[in-house]
Amino acid sequence: MDSQKKALETTKNYLTTTASIAASAMLVRTVVNDYLPYELRNLFSTGIDKLLNRFSQEITIVVQENEGLNTNDLYEAANTYLRTKISPTMKRLRASKREDKDSITLSLDDGEELVDVFKGASFRWRFISQQEDRSNSRNGHDVSMYSVNRWYELNFHKKHKDTAIEIYLPQIIDLAKEIKAKDRRLKLHMNEYDNWSPIDLHHPATFDTLAMEPELKRTVMEDLARFVKRKEYYKKTGRAWKRGYLLFGPPGTGKSSLIAAMANYLRFDIYDLDLSEVSQNSGLKRLLMGMSNKSLLVIEDIDCSIDLQSREEEKSKESNYKDEVTLSGLLNFIDGLWSTSGEERIIVFTTNYKERLDPALLRPGRMDMHIHMGYCGPNSFRVLASNYHSIDKHPRFEEIEDLLKEVNATPAEVAEELMRTDDVEVALDGLIKLLLTKKNEQDTKSSSEESKQLNQDEPEKGVEEHDAEVRIDGEKEL
Numbered sequence: 001m002d003s004q005k006k007a008l009e010t011t012k013n014y015l016t017t018t019a020s021i022a023a024s025a026m027l028v029r030t031v032v033n034d035y036l037p038y039e040l041r042n043l044f045s046t047g048i049d050k051l052l053n054r055f056s057q058e059i060t061i062v063v064q065e066n067e068g069l070n071t072n073d074l075y076e077a078a079n080t081y082l083r084t085k086i087s088p089t090m091k092r093l094r095a096s097k098r099e100d101k102d103s104i105t106l107s108l109d110d111g112e113e114l115v116d117v118f119k120g121a122s123f124r125w126r127f128i129s130q131q132e133d134r135s136n137s138r139n140g141h142d143v144s145m146y147s148v149n150r151w152y153e154l155n156f157h158k159k160h161k162d163t164a165i166e167i168y169l170p171q172i173i174d175l176a177k178e179i180k181a182k183d184r185r186l187k188l189h190m191n192e193y194d195n196w197s198p199i200d201l202h203h204p205a206t207f208d209t210l211a212m213e214p215e216l217k218r219t220v221m222e223d224l225a226r227f228v229k230r231k232e233y234y235k236k237t238g239r240a241w242k243r244g245y246l247l248f249g250p251p252g253t254g255k256s257s258l259i260a261a262m263a264n265y266l267r268f269d270i271y272d273l274d275l276s277e278v279s280q281n282s283g284l285k286r287l288l289m290g291m292s293n294k295s296l297l298v299i300e301d302i303d304c305s306i307d308l309q310s311r312e313e314e315k316s317k318e319s320n321y322k323d324e325v326t327l328s329g330l331l332n333f334i335d336g337l338w339s340t341s342g343e344e345r346i347i348v349f350t351t352n353y354k355e356r357l358d359p360a361l362l363r364p365g366r367m368d369m370h371i372h373m374g375y376c377g378p379n380s381f382r383v384l385a386s387n388y389h390s391i392d393k394h395p396r397f398e399e400i401e402d403l404l405k406e407v408n409a410t411p412a413e414v415a416e417e418l419m420r421t422d423d424v425e426v427a428l429d430g431l432i433k434l435l436l437t438k439k440n441e442q443d444t445k446s447s448s449e450e451s452k453q454l455n456q457d458e459p460e461k462g463v464e465e466h467d468a469e470v471r472i473d474g475e476k477e478l
Contacts, residue, residue, distance in 0.1 A: 059156060059164075069285065069286055070289055075152065078172060081172045082108060082125055085114055086107070090108075090114065092111070111126070123164065126152065129148060129150045131146055147195055184267065186201040187270070189270065191273055191277050193277060193279070196271065205264065211257075211414075214379055223369060242345040244366050246349050246354070247348060253411060253412070255300075256300070262348070271291050271298065275330075284329055285333070285338050289338075294343075298348045301352070303356040334347050334366055375408045377404060389418065403432070
């Protein structure tokens, strides 16, 4: 009994001393903050923090949003899990609402804390967000660049360390996967400098609604389905698990709709890369590392997004910067060592002018399938008629389809006419008038070109007589 009293007395004295030291430290910190200059204040603050940590029984685990160039899966899991633990007593929260959901989603705001009790242990989470100024100077001009660093701090008593690492955190990852599976939202990411910013993807395009010739549509769908099933094949052959698609054709032929249909079909997020926002090859690498697996990387209008010199021009070009965005950097981004940083990725380039692209971009292994998005044909028209007016047949279909075989009309132009009115007869009549107008313009243009060609083929009189004279002279010489 005496030994127990002695132990209790010792513990009491220890706690009293610790509390006294902590209180004194806090008092000293207050005095330092009020009366000392910043340099000395910072030095004292650091020393006090170290002193308090020496007596603290807590462990802190920092869960960063990114680890180097890689995204941190644990951060994403914690972000998802903690939303389910929001308490009404919390004072500062972030609120958001999806258009396709009735409920409002709450999450931790900067500096807010949340206590989660697991197997009798308290785990205290705190969300922190800081903006980092990465401004620099290029060609004598100041360039403002900012990035946001986000992380969670997880605090708990040191006696629960094994529980936290071996049970608690792994369970959070598993629960987050279940939550995401139930409420899977496709994301459309856009790049701001070398960071991705996501929004929900709401594009409704599917292969069923896509105005595309059936055989081509079937080929694309089969190729995509085969790709996602070939993980072991790519591993066995020593290739990165990715596939490239080049979509080319006139404006308005449905290239963007096909991309959305591919994403909805595969359930892949889209990363829409704007090369004009990227100033260096190193920025391209950071963006690639920031992409998730099962994603679709898109560079639209690649022929005019930035001026990509050929590799010969790159070597001869004199530049003040060795690390600007170049064709070589882009090729390494899609097909070099950096392309192996993720798995199950689709890369899509779009262009209106395939002939303007450097051949190095188009070879197999970079752009594996070249898909020509052409003008609207009879089959594509029937899909559009079904989409906009829910009809599969009509007496005027034959006339429209015959005109579409002769006239170059894009699916966008046909769709625009069909959606002008809910009256089927009026809509089809307007479409026929559009196609007849195009046919007349096309015929007039063809006649003009034929006439011009005839005038070019007919030689001038003086030239014809001179040529005849030369031939006669030649015959005489022979």
